[in-house]
Amino acid sequence: MSRTMVAGNWKMNTSPAEGARLIQEVMEKVGTPATRVVFGVPALQLMQAQELVAGHTNYAIAAQNMHQETSGAYTGEISAGMLSEVGIEYVILGHSERRDYAGEDDDLINLKIQRALEAGLRPIYCCGEKLDIREAGNQELVVGKQVEQALYSLDPEQIEKIVIAYEPVWAIGTGRTASKEQAQDMHAYIRRMIANQFGADVAQNLTILYGGSVKPNNAVELFSQPDVDGGLVGGASLDAENFAAIVNAIGG
Numbered sequence: 001m002s003r004t005m006v007a008g009n010w011k012m013n014t015s016p017a018e019g020a021r022l023i024q025e026v027m028e029k030v031g032t033p034a035t036r037v038v039f040g041v042p043a044l045q046l047m048q049a050q051e052l053v054a055g056h057t058n059y060a061i062a063a064q065n066m067h068q069e070t071s072g073a074y075t076g077e078i079s080a081g082m083l084s085e086v087g088i089e090y091v092i093l094g095h096s097e098r099r100d101y102a103g104e105d106d107d108l109i110n111l112k113i114q115r116a117l118e119a120g121l122r123p124i125y126c127c128g129e130k131l132d133i134r135e136a137g138n139q140e141l142v143v144g145k146q147v148e149q150a151l152y153s154l155d156p157e158q159i160e161k162i163v164i165a166y167e168p169v170w171a172i173g174t175g176r177t178a179s180k181e182q183a184q185d186m187h188a189y190i191r192r193m194i195a196n197q198f199g200a201d202v203a204q205n206l207t208i209l210y211g212g213s214v215k216p217n218n219a220v221e222l223f224s225q226p227d228v229d230g231g232l233v234g235g236a237s238l239d240a241e242n243f244a245a246i247v248n249a250i251g252g
Contacts, residue, residue: 003207004223005163005230006247007038007062007124008237009092019045023052025240026247033058035230035250038124039237040064040092043078050087062090062124065098068111080112080119091116092232094126094150096169106149113150117158124163124232125150126211127190131170139168140189147193156198163207164190165232171212173234180221180228183210187227216242219249 014022019041030037040062041049053059067077083091093116094109109125116123127146129139143166151159166186168178178186187208195203210222211232222228230250236242 002035003205003229004035004250005038005207005209006033006035006243006250007040007090007092007163007165007209007230007232008243009040009062009064009095009211009232009234010042010237011064011097011234012042013238014042014045016045016048020048020052022238022240023049026244027053027056027059029240029244030247032056033247035247036060037247038062038090040090040124046083046088047086054087060089061087062092063088063121064092064095066091066093066112066116066121068108068115070115080115080121084119084121088121090122090124090163092124092126092165094146096126096128096167096172106146110150110153113154113162117154117161122161122163124165124209126165126167126232128167128169128172128212134168134170139186143186143190144193147190151194152197156202159194159198159202160205163209164194165209165211166190167211167232173213175213177213177215177218177222178210180225183222183228184225187225187229191227214246216245216249219246223250 038060049061063083093112098104113123129142133142191203207229209230209232210228214231214233
């Protein structure tokens with residue numbers, strides 16, 4: 001099975017009507033994709049989006065977040081079980097914006113990952129370093145700690161359901177992009193970490209995405225790297241033509 005994927009993270013953008021049009025336009029432009037295509041839509045649109053992709057090969061929907069508890073007095077929150085019951089397949093966890101704005105750390109993210117797996121969801125786990133860390137040459141130390149704290153408590157069968165997205169924080173929404181060499185080096189490092197903890201076979205089948213100002217004009221170069229299996233796309237995923245071009249930049 002191909003380990004490739006292109007996922008869009010819409011963040012807090014699009015009305016339900018706009019979101020429906022965007023999904024339909026992407027599917028019209030791409031047709032049946034050679035890779036897995038995931039739309040990470042706002043919570044209000046999850047059920048609508050799931051209905052739009054149901055029955056279409058290689059398309060799926062992701063929630064952008066979920067709560068770590070299964071139920072309770074958590075006003076405004078959504079549980080993993082709720083997402084699973086309406087057919088959502090993926091959930092984005094550990095995004096740098098959740099870390100910065102909501103104070104989430106990898107212990108909390110680890111708990112969310114466990115709850116997601118228990119409910120049958122597939123987590124897209126985000127990790128990455130800030131600019132000062134990169135400039136100091138400590139990116140592997142920081143990303144390695146994130147991966148260890150969030151994922152090492154899982155077993156190999158659980159890791160097989162995880163997608164990792166490496167997102168250098170200094171490249172998210174800034175227009176800056178890691179070079180193909182920087183992306184490849186970090187992806188290879190993450191894959192080695194997984195191999196050392198869970199075995200070479202698990203690591204070889206693991207999907208590792210690059211996120212950070214992915215655009216049509218750099219997607220082919222990034223996706224051609226041996227350990228870069230696709231992208232978690234932010235701003236460019238809000239434009240059907242751009243996102244379709246990114247999807248078509250990757251082979252199955």
